Structure formats: structure tokens, C-alpha cells
Amino acid sequence: MTSKQKKVVTLAAAFALCFGITPVVSAMHIMEGYLPATFCIAWGVICVPFVIAGFFSIRKTLRENRRALTILAMSGAFVFVISSLKIPSVTGSCSHMTGTGLGAILFGPSAVSILGIIVLLFQAILLAHGGLTTLGANTFSMAIAGPFVSYGIYKLCQKLNVNRKVSIFLAACLGDLFTYCVTSIQLAVAYPSEQGGIAASAVKFLGIFAPTQMPLAVIEGILTVIIMIGLESFALPELKSIGFIKEGKAHE
Amino acid sequence: MIVIDKLCYYSKLRYVNASEKFIYSIITLLFCVVSRSIAVALLVLLANGILTVKKGGIPLSRYRKLLMIPLAFLFLSTLAIIVNISRTPLDAFALSVGSYYITGSRASLAFAVQLIATALASVSCLYFLSLNTPMTDILLVLRKIHCPELVIELMMLIYRFIFVLMEISSAISTSQDSRLGNKDYKTSLKSFGALASVLLLRAMKKSNALYDAMESRCYDGKLRVLNENYPPKANEIMYIVLFECFLLGVTIWRLLI
Numbered sequence: 019m020t021s022k023q024k025k026v027v028t029l030a031a032a033f034a035l036c037f038g039i040t041p042v043v044s045a046m047h048i049m050e051g052y053l054p055a056t057f058c059i060a061w062g063v064i065c066v067p068f069v070i071a072g073f074f075s076i077r078k079t080l081r082e083n084r085r086a087l088t089i090l091a092m093s094g095a096f097v098f099v100i101s102s103l104k105i106p107s108v109t110g111s112c113s114h115m116t117g118t119g120l121g122a123i124l125f126g127p128s129a130v131s132i133l134g135i136i137v138l139l140f141q142a143i144l145l146a147h148g149g150l151t152t153l154g155a156n157t158f159s160m161a162i163a164g165p166f167v168s169y170g171i172y173k174l175c176q177k178l179n180v181n182r183k184v185s186i187f188l189a190a191c192l193g194d195l196f197t198y199c200v201t202s203i204q205l206a207v208a209y210p211s212e213q214g215g216i217a218a219s220a221v222k223f224l225g226i227f228a229p230t231q232m233p234l235a236v237i238e239g240i241l242t243v244i245i246m247i248g249l250e251s252f253a254l255p256e257l258k259s260i261g262f263i264k265e266g267k268a269h270e
Numbered sequence: 271m272i273v274i275d276k277l278c279y280y281s282k283l284r285y286v287n288a289s290e291k292f293i294y295s296i297i298t299l300l301f302c303v304v305s306r307s308i309a310v311a312l313l314v315l316l317a318n319g320i321l322t323v324k325k326g327g328i329p330l331s332r333y334r335k336l337l338m339i340p341l342a343f344l345f346l347s348t349l350a351i352i353v354n355i356s357r358t359p360l361d362a363f364a365l366s367v368g369s370y371y372i373t374g375s376r377a378s379l380a381f382a383v384q385l386i387a388t389a390l391a392s393v394s395c396l397y398f399l400s401l402n403t404p405m406t407d408i409l410l411v412l413r414k415i416h417c418p419e420l421v422i423e424l425m426m427l428i429y430r431f432i433f434v435l436m437e438i439s440s441a442i443s444t445s446q447d448s449r450l451g452n453k454d455y456k457t458s459l460k461s462f463g464a465l466a467s468v469l470l471l472r473a474m475k476k477s478n479a480l481y482d483a484m485e486s487r488c489y490d491g492k493l494r495v496l497n498e499n500y501p502p503k504a505n506e507i508m509y510i511v512l513f514e515c516f517l518l519g520v521t522i523w524r525l526l527i
Binding site: 046047048049050051052053054055058073075077080084085087088089090091092093094095096098099100102103105106122124132133134137139140142143144145147148149150151205209211212213214218219222223225226227237240241243244245246247248249252253258259260 | 272274275296299300302303306318336339340343344346347349350351353354355356358360375377378385388389390391392393395396397399400405408414418420421423424425428429431432434435436440454455458459460461462463464465466467468469470471473474475476477478480481484489
């Protein structure tokens with residue numbers, strides 16, 4: 019290896035290290051134009067049944083109770099604003115919550131799929147996080163896969179009588195990690211490695227985003243616990259009013 | 271508070287017919303993604319740069335800064351594509367670590383350059399739309415292409431509520447700052463939690479008040495707002511068609527070579 023090549027590698031490593039320590043992007047939105055057209059379409063198609071199911075469930079709720087419209091809209095705006103706020107992070111860098119876990123626990127996974135796709139569209143247009151062609155892939159990882167896992171873990175923990183704080187933490191943290199894994203796999207499937215194919219590529223994507231995503235998932239878990247505790251201590255009536263978005267099932 | 275939203279109201283292209291802008295950016299975006307050629311990407315980048323900065327009057331420094339937003343993601347994921355860890359070195363570069371090599375091939379380097387160009391050009395298409403078209407106009411276009419009424423209504427309400435909630439959250443965080451709410455890490459975590467929970471509480475109160483207000487003004491399940499209408503101009507449509515035909519030509523030419 020020549021000295022020039024060494025320099026290139028050192029530079030690349032330095033770059034990786036810099037971005038690893040100071041993550042500028044936090045939520046892993048796949049950027050506009052990054053996926054090949056076939057994958058954009060494929061992920062979009064995969065999302066369709068979930069989005070349609072969410073659409074019908076929302077429409078049913080609205081037929082029963084019109085008031086849910088403004089509550090739903092406020093919830094969507096809330097998720098957007100929460101994900102655009104800077105959260106306190108250890109390294110002093112700028113990172114954001116994804117809000118998927120919180121959204122799933124509060125509003126249920128079916129409502130989140132519709133709210134999520136709208137929020138992702140706004141994030142793409144207003145904040146340039148994500149994009150229009152990658153909307154399908156991002157919706158699948160952030161508005162479908164993540165929330166479903168969060169909600170599943172939350173319900174499972176409730177059945178198993180796990181401590182409330184622990185179950186909220188697990189739901190938000192693991193939901194976040196799952197989103198990050200799904201995104202890495204989405205990237206890996208689109209860009210398999212020259213040696214080792216999709217699996218090797220997935221490991222590379224997972225590894226390269228781990229320094230930013232691992233701490234973030236933990237922080238997101240802690241913050242979600244604090245938020246839920248805060249809400250339960252002084253906003254129980256409001257939580258009940260959200261509860262009916264989950265198809266008539268009251269919260270708690 | 272949201273830079274892009276603010277800028278698009280200043281844009282000189284704001285009053286151009288929204289459907290025109292929407293169709294232009296979507297078709298150009300599709301050309302970028304489908305063709306994945308560097309020539310098309312550079313052309314699109316140039317065209318959108320001129321349109322947004324020269325015609326739209328968005329300051330160049332702002333535009334450059336906005337294009338930087340997705341760079342971190344771009345570099346990290348492209349790095350994952352270039353770099354391989356294997357037992358055999360590849361042709362572009364190789365760095366030995368024990369019995370393994372951190373290595374990459376020429377083909378993947380070329381591919382990475384192509385990918386970066388395509389992604390940046392696609393982002394410029396997105397920016398052309400979002401820096402020159404206010405959200406309400408985009409919603410009008412969505413209504414024209416028969417997006418479900420319920421989704422559009424939700425989007426319209428969410429868009430409006432975002433600013434209400436942002437104002438509340440910035441007021442809360444100012445008052446938290448002035449009361450040493452972020453003096454160390456533990457308090458800042460606690461403050462953030464308090465902010466978010468109060469925000470949701472306020473949001474629900476606002477939504478109830480809003481519903482009451484709507485109902486007292488005869489809300490019957492449909493929100494009606496007045497729309498400003500700017501008819502499409504023949505010469506603008508001609509330019510768009512010419513440009514897309516040109517892109518098509520370049521794409522076919524690159525495919526044949």
C-alpha cells in the first residue's frame with residue numbers, strides 16, 4: 019500500500035470518527051434519492067396494506083367521534099415538534115428523538131402509521147430529513163416496524179406485570195433500536211457488499227451507525243419514561259381522551 | 271422557526287402555479303433516481319440551483335447550508351458501501367489489520383461517486399419544491415390528484431398546529447433556561463421530559479378548544495378554505511417540457527454509450 023492510499027484511509031477513518039462522535043443527523047432517515055427506484059417502489063408497496071388499515075381504523079374512530087379529528091391532528095403535530103426539538107445529549111452534539119416509541123404507546127400502532135406517514139412527509143418537505151422517493155422505506159422503518167415492536171413490547175410487559183417504568187423504557191428503547199436495524203437492512207438489501215453480499219453489508223451499515231444510534235436509543239428510552247411519568251401524574255383526563263384513538267380501548 | 275417554511279414565502283417563484291412546480295420537481299426527481307447517471311445529476315443540480323437561487327431569490331449561502339443537511343448521512347452510508355473487510359485485498363485501496371484487510375474496489379468507488387451525485391441532485395429537486403412552494407399550495411395539488419380527503423384535512427390541521435406547538439415549546443424552554451433548567455445533564459433530561467408532557471397537555475387542551483370553536487361555527491365534517499388561484503402559463507409549461515425532454519435525451523444517450 020502506498021503512502022497516498024494510507025492517507026486516504028486515514029482520512030476516511032477520521033471522517034467516520036468525527037461523525038460518530040458528533041452525530042448531526044440522529045433519526046435514521048434515508049435521504050432523498052439514495053435508494054434505487056425499484057426499492058423505492060417495493061418498500062412503498064409493502065407499506066400500503068398497513069397505511070390502508072390505519073386509514074380505515076381512523077375513519078371508523080372519526081365516524082364514532084368527530085372530536086377525534088382535532089386530537090389526531092394535535093397528536094401528529096406533537097410527534098413532529100418532539101422529533102424536531104434538540105434533546106440533551108452527552109456529547110453536546112445536536113440530536114433528535116424519533117418519537118416512535120412514545121407515539122406507539124400513546125396513540126397505538128394503527129393511528130401511528132397514518133400520522134407517521136404525514137409527519138415523515140412534513141419532515142422531508144420542511145426539514146429535509148428523508149425524502150419523497152424514500153418515503154416508503156422510511157415509513158416502513160419508522161412508522162410501521164418501530165411502533166409495532168414498541169407497542170408489542172409494551173403490551174407484553176403489561177401482561178407479564180413488569181414494572182411500568184421498565185416496560186416503557188424497554189418499549190421505546192427497543193423500538194428505536196429496531197428502527198435502526200430495519201433501516202440498516204433496507205440499505206444493505208439495496209447495496210449488497212461486493213464480498214459477502216447482503217449480510218456483510220448489513221453488518222457494515224449496523225456498525226457504522228451504531229455509535230450514533232446506540233446512545234440515542236437509551237436516551238430516547240429514558241426521556242420517554244420521564245414524559246410518560248409526567249403525563250400520568252397530571253394529565254390523566256387528556257390521556258383518556260387520547261385512548262379512544264386506539265379504537266375505543268381506554269388507556270390503562 | 272422552520273427555515274425552509276419561512277424562506278418559501280419569500281421566494282419569487284411562490285406565485286407560479288403550484289401544479290407546474292410539483293410536476294416539474296417530481297418528474298426531474300424520477301429522472302435522477304431512475305437514470306442514476308452523473309451527467310443527469312449534474313444537469314439537474316445546475317438547473318435547480320439556478321432556478322432556486324437566481325429565479326427564486328433564495329440566498330446562495332442559505333441554499334448551500336441547506337444542501338449540507340443530509341451530508342452526514344450521505345458520508346456515513348457511502349463509507350459503508352466503499353469499505354469492505356475481507357481476507358483478500360481489492361484493487362483501489364487496502365489496509366491490513368491482522369490477517370484481514372480494510373479494502374475497497376475501484377468499481378465501488380465509482381459507484382459511490384455516482385450515488386453521491388444522484389442523491390445530491392435529488393435533494394436539490396426536493397428543495398426546489400419546498401423552497402418555492404408553501405405547504406398549503408402543495409396540499410392543493412394533493413387534492414387535485416385525489417389524495418383522500420381525510421388525509422388532506424389531517425395534513426392541513428397538523429401543518430397549522432405545528433407552529434402553535436412550536437411557539438409553546440419555545441416559550442417553555444425559554445422559561446426553563448431562565449430558571450436554570452438546563453444547568454447539568456440530569457436537570458436537562460428532566461426539563462425535556464417536563465416540556466414534552468406539558469406540551470402534550472397543552473396540545474390536547476388546544477385541540478378541544480379548537481373543536482368547540484369549529485363546532486360553534488357550523489363545522490359539519492368539512493373544512494373549507496379559500497384558495498388563491500394562479501393559472502399555469504404556456505411558456506413555463508413549454509420550458510418544463512423542453513427540459514424534461516432534454517433530460518430524457520441525455521438519459522438515453524448515457525444508456526447507449
